[in-house]
Amino acid sequence: MPKRPIPMVKLPSGETVPQLGQGTWRMGESPRKRREEVEALKLGIELGMTLIDTAEMYGSGGAEEIVGEAIAGRREEIFLVSKVLPDNASRAGMIAACEWSLARLGCDFIDLYLLHWRRDIKLAETVAGFEALLREGLIRSWGVSNFDVGDMEELVALPGGDAVVTDQVLYNLQRRSIEKGLMPWAQRRNIPLMAYSPIEQGRLLRDPALNSVAARIRATPAQVALAWTLRRKDLIVIPKASSIAHVKENRAALDIELSDNDLAALDRAFPPPAGPQPLEFL
Numbered sequence: 001m002p003k004r005p006i007p008m009v010k011l012p013s014g015e016t017v018p019q020l021g022q023g024t025w026r027m028g029e030s031p032r033k034r035r036e037e038v039e040a041l042k043l044g045i046e047l048g049m050t051l052i053d054t055a056e057m058y059g060s061g062g063a064e065e066i067v068g069e070a071i072a073g074r075r076e077e078i079f080l081v082s083k084v085l086p087d088n089a090s091r092a093g094m095i096a097a098c099e100w101s102l103a104r105l106g107c108d109f110i111d112l113y114l115l116h117w118r119r120d121i122k123l124a125e126t127v128a129g130f131e132a133l134l135r136e137g138l139i140r141s142w143g144v145s146n147f148d149v150g151d152m153e154e155l156v157a158l159p160g161g162d163a164v165v166t167d168q169v170l171y172n173l174q175r176r177s178i179e180k181g182l183m184p185w186a187q188r189r190n191i192p193l194m195a196y197s198p199i200e201q202g203r204l205l206r207d208p209a210l211n212s213v214a215a216r217i218r219a220t221p222a223q224v225a226l227a228w229t230l231r232r233k234d235l236i237v238i239p240k241a242s243s244i245a246h247v248k249e250n251r252a253a254l255d256i257e258l259s260d261n262d263l264a265a266l267d268r269a270f271p272p273p274a275g276p277q278p279l280e281f282l
């Protein structure tokens with residue numbers, strides 16, 4: 001059993017959410033895996049990872065259905081995050097997209113609704129769409145994803161744009177570009193970031209430096225990669241795991257303390273950016 005409770009992160013609304021949540025990309029794509037995916041999410045909830053991130057895009061709605069099955073009967077324990085596709089992010093498009101998502105999720109409301117990435121529709125229109133959804137009670141808060149500093153500056157300058165509660169972005173040992181740009185920008189404004197692909201979709205796990213730190217502290221490479229992101233107390237981290245073993249392992253990453261020595265070894269293998277760099281995305 002995990003030793004430490006999951007730390008909470010405060011959103012600008014004042015609400016707190018667990019720092020370690022669960023991702024769902026690639027879930028809901030294969031009927032054969034459905035049972036295992038639902039069980040993995042359920043176990044994650046039992047272990048306190050009650051923030052669940054999904055999107056209308058994942059499995060063309062299939063991931064939202066998996067989430068709906070996993071949270072059935074326990075909606076009040078869950079902080080549910082879903083995302084609208086950029087092409088649906090017009091005022092009318094957002095209402096329809098959100099209603100479809102809610103139907104798949106089997107819920108009345110989404111706790112946090114994100115614009116998945118920015119495309120052609122004007123930000124002001126998307127903000128108006130979020131405000132309409134808030135008024136209708138279909139969402140409780142809204143945010144964005146894959147926004148760099150310039151996009152965020154533009155957003156918060158719009159009427160109502162400063163209601164944004166998070167920016168969900170790519171961040172892991174191999175993808176540190178935000179450390180000198182978006183991250184300090186968000187910290188100054190008390191907007192917590194949400195780190196996606198914290199183990200680089202598994203690609204990080206073969207890295208020799210990561211494996212050597214993991215062997216030294218008797219942890220797994222995935223746990224070290226997660227512990228490294230979780231050391232930033234204002235960062236929400238959402239690994240995706242569809243096996244029981246991975247869920248348990250990831251939850252236990254919160255029990256790992258990386259020493260200065262470990263952090264220095266990881267910095268040598270994955271150097272921090274020298275200055276501000278553009279946001280990376282998948």
Ligand SMILES: NC(=O)c1ccc[n+]([C@@H]2O[C@H](COP(=O)([O-])OP(=O)(O)OC[C@H]3O[C@@H](n4cnc5c(N)ncnc54)[C@H](OP(=O)(O)O)[C@@H]3O)[C@@H](O)[C@H]2O)c1
Nearest residue numbers: 023024025196197198199200201222239240241242243246
């Ligand atoms: N906003 C965006 O544009 C965006 C983009 C990407 C991702 N996301 C969100 O962020 C979530 C996480 O990112 P991600 O899914 O791209 O990548 P990730 O969480 O870095 O990696 C997921 C992969 O790692 C494996 N894994 C998980 N725990 C493991 C462990 N302890 N040991 C070994 N392998 C492990 C998973 O396998 P199993 O499934 O077999 O357990 C899966 O193949 C997504 O699911 C999604 O919700 C958002």
